[in-house]
Amino acid sequence: MTTANLALDLPQGRLHYRDLGEGDPVVFVHGVLTNGDLWRNVVPRVAETHRVLAPELPLGAHSEAMDREADLSPPGLVRLLADFLDALDIDRATFVGVDTGGALCQLFLAAFPDRVERLVLGNCDAFDNFLPAPFRPLQYAARAPGVVSLFGRALGVDPLRRAVAATVARHHLSDVVADSYFGPVSRDAGVRRDLRKVLAGISAGYTVGAATRFETFERPVLLVWAPEDRLFPVAHAVRMRDLFPDARLELVADSRALIPEDRPDAFTDLLLGFLGEAPARAEAPDADPDADSPEPTRGPTAP
Numbered sequence: 001m002t003t004a005n006l007a008l009d010l011p012q013g014r015l016h017y018r019d020l021g022e023g024d025p026v027v028f029v030h031g032v033l034t035n036g037d038l039w040r041n042v043v044p045r046v047a048e049t050h051r052v053l054a055p056e057l058p059l060g061a062h063s064e065a066m067d068r069e070a071d072l073s074p075p076g077l078v079r080l081l082a083d084f085l086d087a088l089d090i091d092r093a094t095f096v097g098v099d100t101g102g103a104l105c106q107l108f109l110a111a112f113p114d115r116v117e118r119l120v121l122g123n124c125d126a127f128d129n130f131l132p133a134p135f136r137p138l139q140y141a142a143r144a145p146g147v148v149s150l151f152g153r154a155l156g157v158d159p160l161r162r163a164v165a166a167t168v169a170r171h172h173l174s175d176v177v178a179d180s181y182f183g184p185v186s187r188d189a190g191v192r193r194d195l196r197k198v199l200a201g202i203s204a205g206y207t208v209g210a211a212t213r214f215e216t217f218e219r220p221v222l223l224v225w226a227p228e229d230r231l232f233p234v235a236h237a238v239r240m241r242d243l244f245p246d247a248r249l250e251l252v253a254d255s256r257a258l259i260p261e262d263r264p265d266a267f268t269d270l271l272l273g274f275l276g277e278a279p280a281r282a283e284a285p286d287a288d289p290d291a292d293s294p295e296p297t298r299g300p301t302a303p
Helices: 074-087 100-111 133-141 147-154 158-168 175-187 189-201 204-211 234-243 264-275
Strands: 004-010 013-020 025-029 051-055 093-099 116-124 221-225 247-251
Touching (some): 004 074, 025 074, 025 100, 074 100, 074 189, 093 100, 100 116, 100 204, 133 189, 147 175, 175 189, 234 247
Parallel strands (some): 116 221, 221 247
Antiparallel strands (some): 013 051
16 A cells, blocks of 8 residues: 655645545544654554545654744644645544644544544543653753754754653664654754744643543544553543543553554554444443453563
8 A cells, every 4th residue: 555645735834644545534643753654554454444644743753844933832733733624625534643642632622523523542641741741841941942952953863762762662663763753853953943832832731621621522532541651641541531421441551652653453453443333332231431441452572
């Protein structure tokens, strides 16, 4: 299957994206310092039955900087996603998000609930955990000149790449993937400028506010969570499951935050099963909203 690499000129600048398959649209939303390559082992199977859209958001691993005046705050990024869908004449889609992308999906749902057909969240920022504690200093340091620029350039060095990757992925990233994620910010001043704007605009107030809308979203929600991840606690996934009227939680073992990197087959299996379900899951007689967290789906043990 051939990936279609395309670009759109939007009010914020040129947005690159991948467009695969035909059918009901599924939008994949990555997080900070990743890009569409995060989904490389997921989208081919999904594209067999759905139209897959994977925008390359300006979160530090993008190939082309946005316009200098672009609003890259969380609400601005939500507007960017809405403009992306508008440009493609897509009224409603299923959204799949992990990491910062999961937070953006929550904010998109709060702003445009009628445009979300279904929601799939992997380990991600939520409630008062935006950004998670190990990365929170960057959020505040981004408001000072030069800090993000220094950090971004330093990501051209392999030891720092490995250290950052190890916080979100249990398994080693290949050099090609690591360069896809960390190369743009280490080489391009415009990408570093965009990343600084993103980080400086982040506030837990956005995700706390979005969570107040969960109870009103009645369409199906799937939460795919790696309980071994220390950035995004599984307690937040349980809390989200209990807030959404029609949600279920699936646990995936042997992974850190980026399940599409560590356990892509497990993530894809759960996603495809969810997409193939009838819309009215909430009527299932054996559903137990008070049940404990499920046993995790297991894979090969990592060294």
